Amino acid sequence: MQLEFLGTGAGVPAHFRNVTSIALRLLDELNSVWLFDAGEGTQIQMLSSSIRPRKIDKIFITHLHGDHIFGLPGLLASRSFQGGQDELTIYGPKGIKQFIETSLRMSQTHLTYPIKYTEIAPEGGLIFENKKMKVTAKPLDHKILSFGYRIDEKDQVGELQVDKLKALNVPAGPLYGRLKSGQDITLDDGQVIKSQDVIGPNKKGRSVVILGDTRKTDNALILAKDADVLVHESTYGQGEGKQARNHYHSTSLQAAEIAKQAHVGRLLLTHISARYAGKSANVLAYQARDIFENTRVVNDFDVFEIPYGTQHNTKPIKLDVTNEEDTQ
Known part of the structure; x- marks a missing residue:
């Protein structure tokens, strides 16, 4: 933005x-x-x-x-x-x-x-x-x-906490996407992973x-x-x-x-x-x-x-000023 x-x-x-x-x-x-x-x-x-x-x-x-x-x-x-x-x-x-x-x-x-x-x-x-x-x-x-x-x-929904997923032996791939979308998953060993437990706070x-x-x-x-x-x-x-x-x-x-x-x-x-x-x-x-x-x-x-997390920041900050070409 x-x-x-x-x-x-x-x-x-x-x-x-x-x-x-x-x-x-x-x-x-x-x-x-x-x-x-x-x-x-x-x-x-x-x-x-x-x-x-x-x-x-x-x-x-x-x-x-x-x-x-x-x-x-x-x-x-x-x-x-x-x-x-x-x-x-x-x-x-x-x-x-x-x-x-x-x-x-x-x-x-x-x-x-x-x-x-x-x-x-x-x-x-x-x-x-x-x-x-x-x-x-x-x-x-x-x-x-x-x-x-x-x-x-x-x-915005918080970030997936990948370190936690690795520690729980959740294989990377589609299961990550399901957790990110708010779905709970069950692993092959029967372990239930709740989405809310592996997603950080909302941004x-x-x-x-x-x-x-x-x-x-x-x-x-x-x-x-x-x-x-x-x-x-x-x-x-x-x-x-x-x-x-x-x-x-x-x-x-x-x-x-x-x-x-x-x-x-x-x-x-x-x-x-x-x-x-x-x-x-x-x-x-x-x-x-x-x-x-x-x-x-x-x-x-x-x-x-306009970066994230600037609410209530009243101290002078360096603002990025650029005229880079829009290539999108």
């Missing part, structure tokens, strides 16, 4: 930051990529990243402001031109279907794959679940309806929270509770609380307060205003670290590995 940031800017493209788009790479888990928002130029950004449009099978839109959706029509067309055949599901506020279908119709763009739309009720709720993942949405506090998304990986699933544009709100705290990673907007910095409130955005300090109160593992700040150009954006992280130490301002094309 990895987060790849295709755009980390606010409002309009800047020299060093494109507007918002975040990819959650689930190649090992589901062999797919989920995209969160698609600001103008998202498909251009993909040319310098590991993401390929045909691998994307879900797109989650936080809200309908242009810097979060203007890249969608072109991206959908490119996915078709590049041979995409599989169904794509798009989640977002009411109106996202009309925006996309109008754009495609007026440009006479015909797709080679079906789109399934899920327009989320204003109160949010559970919007997706399968055997491995579930996604929950909650409304935030912005000028228009804006959602935050929580992605929870379900707990706790990981959780990622990605928020749309918002002022500080209780729903952000609810979504972020005990998450491994919180991705929070940071349009404003210290001393700009009044401007943030007037424009329905957050400061880096407010994001840090949410991270601290929610006991998240790490805080990634994005949606950076062009006022904070180049290295000056790091000031937002320095401010936030006074409240929540494990904070980082992200840049376009940063990739973060």
Whole structure:
């Protein structure tokens, strides 16, 4: 599970930051990529990243402001031109279907794959679940309806304790598979081996929270509770609380307060205003670290590995950043 940031800017493209788009790479888990928002130029950004449009099978839109959706029509067309055949599901506020279908119709763009739309009720709720993942949405506090998304990986069955099996003279092969699947077995000598006795504790699933544009709100705290990673907007910095409130955005300090109160593992700040150009954006992280130490301002094309077991880890940790080609 990895987060790849295709755009980390606010409002309009800047020299060093494109507007918002975040990819959650689930190649090992589901062999797919989920995209969160698609600001103008998202498909251009993909040319310098590991993401390929045909691998994307879900797109989650936080809200309908242009810097979060203007890249969608072109991206959908490119996915078709590049041979995409599989169904794509798009989640977002009411109106996202009309925006996309109008754009495609007026440009006479015909797709080679079906789109399934899920327009989320204003109160949010559970919007997706399968055997491995579930996604929950909650409304935030912005000028228009804006959602935050929580992605929870379900707990995984523990590892087979091979040393125990060898000590019990269980032959390697199909019997291992039966035990792993939860079945008890009986050996030729009549000995019964219970699955629960040779499987380690369940591995706790990981959780990622990605928020749309918002002022500080209780729903952000609810979504972020005990998450491994919180991705929070940071349009404003210290001393700009009044401007943030007037424009329905957050400061880096407010994001840090949410991270601290929610006991998240790490805080990634994005949606950076062009006022904070180049290295000056790091000031937002320095401010936030006074409240929540494990904070980082992200840049376009940063990739973060989300390891297991990072819940409640508030100490600074080295995050893996890479742009290796996706060969899957």
